[in-house]
Amino acid sequence: MMEADGELLTRLRSGDERAFVSLVQCYQEQMLRLAAGFVPSRAVAEEVVQDTWLAALRGLDAFEGRSSLKTWLFRILVNQARTTGTREQRSVPVPDPEPAVDPARFDASGAWADPPEHWIEAAEERLAAGKLADRLRALIDELPARQREVVLLRDVEELTSDEVCSVLAISDGNQRVLLHRGRSRLRQLFDDEIGGAR
Amino acid sequence: MRLLPRRDLVCQQAVELVTDYLEGALSRRDRRRFEAHLAGCPHCTEYLAQMRETIRLTGRLEPEDLTAQQREEFVALYRRWRDERSEE
Numbered sequence: 350m351m352e353a354d355g356e357l358l359t360r361l362r363s364g365d366e367r368a369f370v371s372l373v374q375c376y377q378e379q380m381l382r383l384a385a386g387f388v389p390s391r392a393v394a395e396e397v398v399q400d401t402w403l404a405a406l407r408g409l410d411a412f413e414g415r416s417s418l419k420t421w422l423f424r425i426l427v428n429q430a431r432t433t434g435t436r437e438q439r440s441v442p443v444p445d446p447e448p449a450v451d452p453a454r455f456d457a458s459g460a461w462a463d464p465p466e467h468w469i470e471a472a473e474e475r476l477a478a479g480k481l482a483d484r485l486r487a488l489i490d491e492l493p494a495r496q497r498e499v500v501l502l503r504d505v506e507e508l509t510s511d512e513v514c515s516v517l518a519i520s521d522g523n524q525r526v527l528l529h530r531g532r533s534r535l536r537q538l539f540d541d542e543i544g545g546a547r
Numbered sequence: 548m549r550l551l552p553r554r555d556l557v558c559q560q561a562v563e564l565v566t567d568y569l570e571g572a573l574s575r576r577d578r579r580r581f582e583a584h585l586a587g588c589p590h591c592t593e594y595l596a597q598m599r600e601t602i603r604l605t606g607r608l609e610p611e612d613l614t615a616q617q618r619e620e621f622v623a624l625y626r627r628w629r630d631e632r633s634e635e
Contacts, residue, residue: 366629370618402624448563450562452559460557461590465590472600504602505605521572525567525572529565532598533598536597540597
């Protein structure tokens with residue numbers, strides 16, 4: 350358990366409502382997006398998150414701190430969502446044949462025919478100027494649910510791969526495949542928006 | 548770990564290995580082959596840099612702030628829990 354978690358837990362257990370608000374503030378939005386990966390609508394996702402906070406409060410005294418507070422919360426969320434979700438996907442996804450890059454960009458030998466352009470600084474500027482954040486959010490929302498969950502947890506929430514596997518109950522290899530597909534699509538977004546429009 | 552044919556990597560294979568590479572999940576042999584390919588391929592080097600940048604940019608998304616109304620609802624939720632708990 351993290352140092353900061355310990356202090357926050359003490360405050361939560363001692364009845365400090367500001368501690369709870371800051372916890373909610375910290376995780377509400379990510380939990381909503383994550384829940385949306387399991388259930389059909391925003392309204393249901395909101396219910397799932399609400400239920401998660403209730404379950405978390407009820408479990409607070411029993412929480413032993415074997416994982417971080419965040420991992421614990423997200424695990425509760427995933428369990429709530431999976432029992433609620435009509436989009437429930439308990440089975441392991443079939444290997445996704447979708448390539449990271451459009452095959453048309455390679456020649457017959459598999460070498461780049463249409464190589465990537467350099468857009469890194471431009472993407473940086475556009476995101477800093479607030480011009481890309483909404484598109485990026487929208488694209489994350491459009492990712493297939495499993496890819497979205499992994500990308501949100503790994504790259505937005507910045508959980509470790511072990512934490513993600515534990516929260517989502519998936520294998521390490523599975524996690525990497527989903528992460529690869531998700532990240533590849535997001536890279537494609539920057540390519541489309543900033544590199545030569547394809 | 549995935550086993551690759553012994554001959555040199557081509558770009559189309561290299562881009563599929565980027566995540567395993569970044570995650571440290573390639574075997575030592577495959578990592579060497581991947582890095583040997585990068586050393587001779589500026590396009591795949593650029594591609595790898597773009598994937599790193601994508602991860603960085605995604606990590607910069609900020610959670611939206613709670614509205615005042617949401618904040619009140621959560622304070623109410625917490626107070627209910629606190630009251631119930633002290634009654635036990």
